[in-house]
Amino acid sequence: MKNKEILYLVIPCYNEQEVLHETTSRLTEKLNNMINQEQISPDSKILYVNDGSKDNTWKIIEELNASNPLIQGLNLARNRGHQNALLAGLMTAKEHADMVISMDADLQDDINVVDEFVKKYYEGNDIVYGVRSARKKDTFFKKFTAQGFYKLMLMMGVDLVYNHADYRLMSKRSLENLESFKEVNLFLRGIVPQIGYQSTIVEYERNERFAGESKYPLKKMLAFATDGITSFSIKPIRMITTIGILIFLASICMALWSIIQHFRGVTTAGWTSLIVSIWAIGGLQILAVGIVGEYVGKVYLESKHRPRYIIEKYLK
Template structure:
């Protein structure tokens, strides 16, 4: 990017049933864009893109009203609920701009951190991660499970930025490279670091939700965590294989011990656990081992070979040019 060019940025805002918070979110984001334009940090052609991820309330109607009233707002309606990661991905692939910033509609992520993100971009960073330096507004369970997830990800070799969710800036080059990833189990927090582009971090304090209830419950977070771990590491499958091998070897040891005990007269063939326990553990260990080995191959290919679309756009809305 030329140092003389004022960049056009796009804010990508995934939405699912955000009717209570959306009007205030739109006002806050529009004020932020206007402030950046007034200071000469971004171009007046910058836009805010609301991605409706299968909402069942009045979210899409509000997006349409916003888009029809102000050219700064644009709306993209997906055909159904594809999930948060794919809603963000759809917005990144659809939006225009020299840099795109993804941020949740609830504005728990500090919107003022965008100023520093844009500043890092102007200095040459292609990726800028928003990192939650203070999570006091989150419940203890969420903080503990998040810490466990990042710890486990590191142990499994998954490259992630601790305490970074999906609040990030991506340059046009980064978005173009990201478009080459067509993974069915999309985990952007793990994919973006794989781009290998110059990056930096902006730390901020996570605040309370502006209105409404979170649409991302424990089950969703658990599913995302599992997708992230299984998409970037086959170590869990190897652990299963090793567990099966361990059980099999232990069974063999006990089998030999039982045989020796019988030969020296310490037990009889039908005495105790040996006649039933050893075959059960032996066959069980072999089965787990076999499933683990087969899973090494199936787990890598099953979800990807179907090549289904990662998202489908039903309609878009924007204000007609004057």
């Protein structure tokens, strides 16, 4: 069994001033216990990534870095979103660590399973996914929308680990391969399974947020789902083609029916059916243009090859 390999905990932060001290206290205790038990190297660290926070998040990270030898800080030049901030932390940590665990700052991810993550890594797994065992603490609406999100993604052909967010362990070599994925519109939950190294899962029960507000309201979750689908699946475009074919076949049937009715001498007003048809076909056309536009827009953004993040400062 491997011993004393370097572990980094990468934690993206956006307006997390309410939780940082408590998060640091608990994670420091956890890492020190693992170091004392010789599960990980004394060179292991906690890396906070400040994603353009508008509160005192970065100031607190600086203070923690000055007072706690386990704490490192990465400050992005501007807000780039959770996925880009996470990637910035992962790519920075891979230069120093043998294994990296990503988690949220709000203490919802159960830090008690970090030992199990590391154990699975030593057993030969390059990627260990944290998977929620249940959603007992979620509201009905949260549970319904979250499960709907995963089912929709799977239906659209996106390769996801069910009930897994971004709580995972990745080995150094899996992170080196993650770096080769160059897309600007990041959806790490879909990218990581494509790496293909040996992987496993660890189940845990997600806690309630320690303090502050959720950074993923419904609006952001819908945008996140759209990014995931359009980044990994062309099924929506194929659905447009299928709907177009069905409407064309329906129009042929309607034309034949109209001809038959004409020769039978049957006349009807037809105003309602005409208006409904116009609205339905018009709506489908606008929807189709919008879906195609999502893909065209992504191609446009990817073609610019702009940096996914810019690091302003790294506190070691």
